[in-house]
Amino acid sequence: MIAGAACLMFWLSLLTEVQGTIFDVKKFGAKADGKSDDCKAFASAWKAACSCMTPSTLVIPKGEYMVAQLMFQGPCRAPVTYQLQGTLKAPTVMNKMNSQDGWLAFLDIDGLTVLGGGTFDGQGSAAWASNNCAKTGKCNSLPANLRITKVTNSKIQDITSLNSKLFHMNILGCKNLTLQHITITAPENSLNTDGIHIGRSSGINITDANIQTGDDCVSLGDGSQQVNVEKVTCGPGHGISIGSLGKYRNEQPVVGVTVRNCTLTNTMNGVRVKTWPASPSGVASNMHFEDIIMNNVSNPILIDQEYCPYGQCQTKVPSRIRISDVSFKNIRGTSATELAVKLVCSRGLPCQKVGICDVNLTYNGNGAATSECANVKPTISGKQFPPVCTRTT
Numbered sequence: 001m002i003a004g005a006a007c008l009m010f011w012l013s014l015l016t017e018v019q020g021t022i023f024d025v026k027k028f029g030a031k032a033d034g035k036s037d038d039c040k041a042f043a044s045a046w047k048a049a050c051s052c053m054t055p056s057t058l059v060i061p062k063g064e065y066m067v068a069q070l071m072f073q074g075p076c077r078a079p080v081t082y083q084l085q086g087t088l089k090a091p092t093v094m095n096k097m098n099s100q101d102g103w104l105a106f107l108d109i110d111g112l113t114v115l116g117g118g119t120f121d122g123q124g125s126a127a128w129a130s131n132n133c134a135k136t137g138k139c140n141s142l143p144a145n146l147r148i149t150k151v152t153n154s155k156i157q158d159i160t161s162l163n164s165k166l167f168h169m170n171i172l173g174c175k176n177l178t179l180q181h182i183t184i185t186a187p188e189n190s191l192n193t194d195g196i197h198i199g200r201s202s203g204i205n206i207t208d209a210n211i212q213t214g215d216d217c218v219s220l221g222d223g224s225q226q227v228n229v230e231k232v233t234c235g236p237g238h239g240i241s242i243g244s245l246g247k248y249r250n251e252q253p254v255v256g257v258t259v260r261n262c263t264l265t266n267t268m269n270g271v272r273v274k275t276w277p278a279s280p281s282g283v284a285s286n287m288h289f290e291d292i293i294m295n296n297v298s299n300p301i302l303i304d305q306e307y308c309p310y311g312q313c314q315t316k317v318p319s320r321i322r323i324s325d326v327s328f329k330n331i332r333g334t335s336a337t338e339l340a341v342k343l344v345c346s347r348g349l350p351c352q353k354v355g356i357c358d359v360n361l362t363y364n365g366n367g368a369a370t371s372e373c374a375n376v377k378p379t380i381s382g383k384q385f386p387p388v389c390t391r392t393t
C-alpha cells in the first residue's frame with residue numbers, strides 16, 4: 001500500500017518525464033558513502049518502482065554504495081528500468097551462502113532493462129583466498145555477483161561486473177534476454193569467477209562483451225537453448241565452454257548454440273564442449289562455432305567427453321551425453337600448445353555430424369600444430385592447418 005502510494009505520488013509529480021516515473025535511491029535514504037549499508041533504501045526504491053502501474057526507472061546516481069545481500073524481486077506491474085550510474089560494493093565477507101544465493105539477484109521479472117554504465121563490485125579477493133573447492137569439488141559457498149533468475153523479455157547493457165566472489169552472472173530459467181556491451185573483470189588467478197554462466201534458459205543473446213576472468217568466459221550449462229554469443233572478447237580465463245554436462249541426473253538438453261565473431265587471447269581453452277565420464281544419458285546438439293580468432297590459446301578447439309577435474313569420477317565408464325551437429329568454421333590464429341585441435345568423444349556414443357571447415361591454427365612454439373581425435377569422423381572442408389583427424393583412434 002505504502003509503496004503504491006509512493007508510486008502514485010512520484011508519478012503525479014513527474015508526469016511530464018518521458019522515461020516514466022523515476023525513483024532515485026538517494027531520495028529513499030541511500031547514503032552513498034561507500035561504508036553504510038544502503039540495502040534498506042534500495043529495497044524501498046525497488047518496491048516502489050516494481051509496484052508502479054506504468055513503466056518506471058530506478059536510478060542509482062554516481063557514487064559508491066555499500067550493499068549487503070539484496071534481491072530485486074518481481075513480478076512487477078509494468079516494465080522497470082534499473083539505471084546504474086554508480087558503483088555497488090559487496091561486503092568483503094559474506095557467510096552462510098549457498099550456490100542458490102547471489103550477492104544481488106534479479107528474480108521473476110518481465111520487461112527489465114538494466115543500463116547506465118555503472119559497476120557491480122563483488123570485492124572478491126579475500127573470498128578467493130578461502131575458496132577450497134579444488135580440494136572439495138564443491139564450490140557453492142560463495143555468492144555470484146548477479147543471480148538472474150526467471151527474467152524474461154529483458155535487456156542488460158552497458159554495465160561492469162568486477163571481482164565477483166564466484167560466477168559474475170548466473171543466468172537461470174530466463175527467456176528472451178539480451179546482454180549487450182557488458183564488461184567483466186577479475187584477475188587470472190581468481191578461482192571460479194566465470195564471466196557469464198547460463199543454464200535452463202532460452203533465447204539468450206550475448207553481444208559485445210569484454211570478459212577477463214580466472215575461469216570460463218561464457219559457460220553454458222544444461223538446458224541452454226537458442227543461445228547466441230557474438231563479438232565477445234575473452235582472456236585471460238578458461239575460454240568459451242558448453243558444459244560441463246553429465247555430472248547430475250535429470251539434466252536438460254543443450255540445443256542451438258551459436259558462437260560467432262569472438263576473439264580469445266591467452267586463454268586456457270578456446271571453444272570447447274565438455275562432458276563427464278560415467279554420466280547419465282543426455283543430449284548436446286546443434287552447436288556452431290564460427291569466425292573465431294585465437295591468440296596464444298592453449299586448447300583452441302576441444303571436445304572433451306572425458307572431463308574429470310580433481311580426479312573425482314570413473315574415467316573408465318564412457319559419457320552417455322550424445323553430441324551431434326557440431327561445426328567449427330573459420331577458426332584461425334595461434335595455439336600456445338602443439339595440440340591445437342582435440343576431439344575426444346565418448347567410446348560409448350561417438351559424436352555425430354561434426355563439421356570442420358577452414359581452420360588455420362599455428363603453434364606458437366617450434367614445430368607444427370597437431371590434432372587428436374577419438375570416436376569421431378568429422379566432415380572436413382576448406383583450409384586445414386593442422387590436418388584434423390588424419391589418425392583416428
Ligand SMILES: *[C@@H]1O[C@H](CO)[C@@H](O)[C@H](O)[C@H]1NC(C)=O
Pocket residue numbers: 152153154155176178
Ligand atoms: C524480447 O524482448 C525484447 C525486450 O528486450 C522485446 O522488445 C521483444 O518483443 C521480446 N520478443 C519476444 C518474441 O517476446
Ligand SMILES: *[C@@H]1O[C@H](CO)[C@@H](O)[C@H](O)[C@H]1NC(C)=O
Pocket residue numbers: 178180205206207228
Ligand atoms: C543479438 O542482439 C544484438 C544487439 O541487440 C542484435 O544486433 C542481434 O541481431 C541479436 N542476435 C540475435 C540472434 O538475436
Ligand SMILES: *[C@@H]1O[C@H](CO)[C@@H](O)[C@H](O)[C@H]1NC(C)=O
Pocket residue numbers: 231232233261262263293
Ligand atoms: C567481429 O568482426 C568484425 C568484422 O569482421 C571485426 O572488425 C571485429 O574485430 C570482430 N570482433 C571480434 C570480437 O572478433
Ligand SMILES: *[C@@H]1O[C@H](CO)[C@@H](O)[C@H](O)[C@H]1NC(C)=O
Pocket residue numbers: 266296298336
Ligand atoms: C602464451 O601462453 C602461455 C601459456 O598460457 C604463456 O605462458 C605465455 O606467456 C603466453 N605468451 C604470450 C606472448 O602471451
Ligand SMILES: *[C@@H]1O[C@H](CO)[C@@H](O)[C@H](O)[C@H]1NC(C)=O
Pocket residue numbers: 333360361362383385
Ligand atoms: C595461416 O595462418 C598463417 C599465420 O597467420 C598465415 O601466414 C597463412 O597464410 C595462413 N594460411 C592460409 C592458407 O590461409
